[in-house]
Amino acid sequence: MRWSRSFIPTLKESPAEAEILSHKLLLRAGVVRRLTGGLYTFLPLGLRVLRKIEGIIREEISSVGGLEVLMPALQPSEIWHQSGRYETASGVLYKARDRSNKEWVLSPTAEEVITTLAAGEISSYRQMPLNFFQVSVKFRDEIRPRFGLMRAKEFIMKDAYSFDCSDEAATISYRKMFAAYQRIFNRCGLINFPVEADTGVIGGSHSHEFMVPAETGENDVVYCDSGQYAANIEKATSAGPLEPASKSETGDAPEKFYTPGVTSIEGLRAAPFNVSGSQQIKTLIFMVKPSVADATKAVVVLLRGDDQLNEAKFAGLVGSTVFRPATGDEIFSMLNAHPGSLGAVTSTLSTSSLTLTVLADEALRGARGMTTGANEDGFHLRHVNMDRDVLVTCWGDLRTVKAGELCVSTGKPLKIQRAIEVGHVFKLGTKYSEKFNARFLDAEGKSQLCVMGCYGIGVTRTLQAIIEQSNDKDGIIWPLAVAPYAVCITPLSVVPGSAVMQTAERLYTELTAAGVEVMLDDRDDRPGVKFKDADLVGFPIRLGIGEKSLAKGEVELKPRGGVLQAVKVEDAVKQVLAVIAAKTLSE
Ligand code: ATP
Ligand code: MG
Numbered sequence: 001m002r003w004s005r006s007f008i009p010t011l012k013e014s015p016a017e018a019e020i021l022s023h024k025l026l027l028r029a030g031v032v033r034r035l036t037g038g039l040y041t042f043l044p045l046g047l048r049v050l051r052k053i054e055g056i057i058r059e060e061i062s063s064v065g066g067l068e069v070l071m072p073a074l075q076p077s078e079i080w081h082q083s084g085r086y087e088t089a090s091g092v093l094y095k096a097r098d099r100s101n102k103e104w105v106l107s108p109t110a111e112e113v114i115t116t117l118a119a120g121e122i123s124s125y126r127q128m129p130l131n132f133f134q135v136s137v138k139f140r141d142e143i144r145p146r147f148g149l150m151r152a153k154e155f156i157m158k159d160a161y162s163f164d165c166s167d168e169a170a171t172i173s174y175r176k177m178f179a180a181y182q183r184i185f186n187r188c189g190l191i192n193f194p195v196e197a198d199t200g201v202i203g204g205s206h207s208h209e210f211m212v213p214a215e216t217g218e219n220d221v222v223y224c225d226s227g228q229y230a231a232n233i234e235k236a237t238s239a240g241p242l243e244p245a246s247k248s249e250t251g252d253a254p255e256k257f258y259t260p261g262v263t264s265i266e267g268l269r270a271a272p273f274n275v276s277g278s279q280q281i282k283t284l285i286f287m288v289k290p291s292v293a294d295a296t297k298a299v300v301v302l303l304r305g306d307d308q309l310n311e312a313k314f315a316g317l318v319g320s321t322v323f324r325p326a327t328g329d330e331i332f333s334m335l336n337a338h339p340g341s342l343g344a345v346t347s348t349l350s351t352s353s354l355t356l357t358v359l360a361d362e363a364l365r366g367a368r369g370m371t372t373g374a375n376e377d378g379f380h381l382r383h384v385n386m387d388r389d390v391l392v393t394c395w396g397d398l399r400t401v402k403a404g405e406l407c408v409s410t411g412k413p414l415k416i417q418r419a420i421e422v423g424h425v426f427k428l429g430t431k432y433s434e435k436f437n438a439r440f441l442d443a444e445g446k447s448q449l450c451v452m453g454c455y456g457i458g459v460t461r462t463l464q465a466i467i468e469q470s471n472d473k474d475g476i477i478w479p480l481a482v483a484p485y486a487v488c489i490t491p492l493s494v495v496p497g498s499a500v501m502q503t504a505e506r507l508y509t510e511l512t513a514a515g516v517e518v519m520l521d522d523r524d525d526r527p528g529v530k531f532k533d534a535d536l537v538g539f540p541i542r543l544g545i546g547e548k549s550l551a552k553g554e555v556e557l558k559p560r561g562g563v564l565q566a567v568k569v570e571d572a573v574k575q576v577l578a579v580i581a582a583k584t585l586s587e
Contacts (some may be wrong), residue, residue: 001485003521007044009033010533020216022468023148025476029537031467038145038153045537046463048484050156053188053459053466054135056481057158060184064176066133066160071113073137077103079112083435087292088321092140094153106139111428111454114161115436118450125165125442128450129173133160135459147216149460150420156460162453165442167429170451174206174427177455181210181423184457188466189479189587190422195221196231197424198312200321206427206453211419212465221419224407229414232421234312237397238405238414241304243278245367251383254345259380263340265305268371268380280305281364281372281384283342285326285334285356288318298326298334302344302360302390304367307399317359317396335375343373345381346391358391361398422462428452476538477560480583485519487511487576488539492527492546503555503569504545510573516580535560541579543572559583 007030014024017034026032031046042050058068077095080086086093086105094106107113114132122128138157145153162173178194185192190212197207209232211221222236223229231237262268265282268275284301299318303309315321331339334356335349343349349356364370368385384390403416432438433449442448463482470477480486489511491504508520519539521530527546534542544556544564555572558564559579567575 001519003519003523006519008533008537009043010536018148020147020150020468021471022216022464023150025467025471025536026148026464029476031463031476032149038142038151040149040152045484049463049478049482050459052482052484053462054156054158056187057135057184057457057459060180060187061131061133061158061160061177064131064180065129066131066180068134069132070134070136071107071110071117073107073139075105075107075110075113077105079116079436080105083112083115083432084292085112087289092142094139094141107136108138108140109157109454109456110134110159111161111432111452112436115432115438115452118161118163118433119436119438122163122438122440122450125440125448128440129162129164129169131160131162131173131177133158133455147464149464150216151218152460155458158457158459160455162455163438163450164453165440165448165451167451170427170429170453171206174425174453177425177453178208181425181455181457185210185212185422185462187481188462189481190462190466190469192422193230195223195419196235197426198232198234198316199426200312200315206425208425209421210423210425210457212422212469213417213419214465214468215418216468217418217420219419219421221417222401222403222414223417224410224412224414226407226410226412228410229407233400233416234310236401236414237408238401239408239411240405241278241307241363241399241402242405243276243306245304245363245365246279246369247366248369249385250369254381254384254389256374256376256379256381258378260378262380263338268305273371275305275371275382277306278304279370281344281367281370281386281390282307283344283373284309285331285339285342286314286323287326287330288320289322290318290320298330298356299323300344300349300356300358301398302358302364302392303399304361304363307361307363309398310400313396313398314359317394317398337373337375337377341373341375341377341379343375343381345372345374345384345389347389348375348381357393359394359396359398360386360390360392362395363399365395420461420465420468421458422465423455423457425455426453428454471538472561474532475536478538478540479587480540480580481587483517483538483540485517485539486580487516487541487543488519488521488534488537489543489545490521490527490530490534492530492544494522494524498547499550500545500547503550507543507545507555507569507572511576514573514577516576540583541576543576 009030011028018024032040164170194208197209220233370384371382430449438450554566
């Protein structure tokens with residue numbers, strides 16, 4: 001490709017809309033352009049990179065038996081009602097109505113469609129294992145679309161779905177996909193690692209996210225230096241808080257004391273009360289809708305004052321993702337007190353007309369001498385013993401792990417790292433096969449439900465994650481495997497018919513014939529401008545051709561981010577191929 005015939009609108013300055021480095025580089029290097037928040041057009045260079053990433057994905061998923069299909073992006077809303085996700089996923093669903101007022105959903109993912117297909121097509125155990133995948137546009141009405149392609153309204157996802165005869169067979173499918181994911185992200189040149197992920201309301205132990213460490217990531221990963229433990233903070237556990245619960249015996253009964261204006265853990269921690277966070281019980285109330293058919297009910301959550309609620313764990317425990325904090329008015333009508341005065345002691349929590357479900361975090365087990373709100377504005381209770389004074393409906397792990405707490409398996413301190421989630425593998429079990437009646441006859445002729453797995457990769461997010469991880473002050477450094485072109489030939493002057501241009505054209509032809517993808521920067525611009533652009537755009541190898549070096553029979557070869565080296569013109573092609581071979585091995 002000749003630069004003058006391509007379309008690479010590079011920018012000197014970062015547009016104001018760009019928040020993080022990779023987002024700035026996407027725009028400055030002419031990879032994408034914004035239509036509006038969360039919607040981007042891929043320009044020619046960007047599309048080439050995207051196609052390369054997709055190519056790697058297609059190869060690896062096919063190599064573990066994946067069969068490519070393409071499902072409709074427009075889905076009838078009935079199947080979302082059938083799966084129950086019309087309600088649970090309603091926050092992200094883009095919906096549309098047609099001329100007859102029928103409602104449609106723009107695909108955010110495709111479990112409903114693929115399971116409908118499987119229900120109609122799979123009838124015998126002989127047809128499995130089956131693994132269907134597609135690479136297609138997905139739509140999500142994100143609360144906060146941001147960071148360019150990282151969290152977009154419309155993005156490209158590879159989604160795959162496996163169907164197996166048994167749980168054991170499904171685990172094998174899962175492992176194959178897990179290994180394929182490792183190869184995919186490695187081939188994309190990404191430093192990446194799998195972490196245990198939250199399985200939410202579906203449950204089960206098999207879910208991993210593939211993470212790319214980056215400060216701009218939207219996930220916190222908890223890990224142990226031993227390499228034996230890494231989990232998304234939504235799922236992570238530890239040996240418990242570093243400061244153990246207070247177990248000292250105090251008093252025969254809770255004692256009410258006057259705390260005017262104190263409505264927070266902080267307020268009670270301060271003088272004159274001086275109650276540490278670990279001696280307090282934090283009381284929260286959530287309104288939960290357990291399922292489509294159920295009415296909303298209030299659930300009380302108890303945590304230590306120095307802990308934070310982990311909403312993913314809470315969702316897992318209540319078996320629903322449809323919940324929200326109770327409003328001040330709702331709380332007042334239930335308990336006659338305002339949110340800052342809530343407390344855990346049963347005698348103050350239940351009224352004759354109301355018995356509340358109480359979930360308590362394990363860190364509170366056996367705690368004594370605790371302080372909590374009195375469910376009466378302006379008062380707290382001290383000398384509260386969990387065992388004696390608080391009736392807990394259900395104990396569970398509800399707290400968010402903190403850095404420094406000890407790893408359950410190694411006993412070493414845990415660390416926390418920000419990361420970008422680029423992929424997700426999930427053993428679904430029979431959740432969707434049940435809803436869509438996806439059954440087969442086993443070897444004994446018995447009807448069974450298909451056991452499913454689902455596997456996603458954010459293709460466009462992966463592209464930006466590569467930039468986030470691979471750049472320097474001059475611009476993007478594309479790993480060879482995904483680079484839009486491997487080599488940029490930069491003649492320092494473009495006088496037609498000159499020795500410089502003849503050499504440039506010849507090397508262009510020879511490299512192209514050797515199977516190398518080459519950009520020839522034939523723009524009549526200052527060399528400085530062209531070099532800057534080539535670096536910004538991030539071609540892995542630059543071949544500079546100038547009169548002076550050519551007079552010595554040389555051209556200048558410079559790997560992006562590497563050292564410039566003079567090579568003989570007649571060796572140039574060989575040398576470029578050698579650098580490509582070395583990069584292919586090392587990346
Ligand atoms: P997140 O927690 O970041 O919202 P998710 O759990 O909703 O992700 P999945 O439903 O597992 O994501 O989708 C599979 C992959 O699609 C994710 O691993 C991610 O790489 C990508 N992805 C999800 N939402 C977006 C988005 N709004 N923009 C770009 N990529 C996305
Ligand atoms: Mg999401």
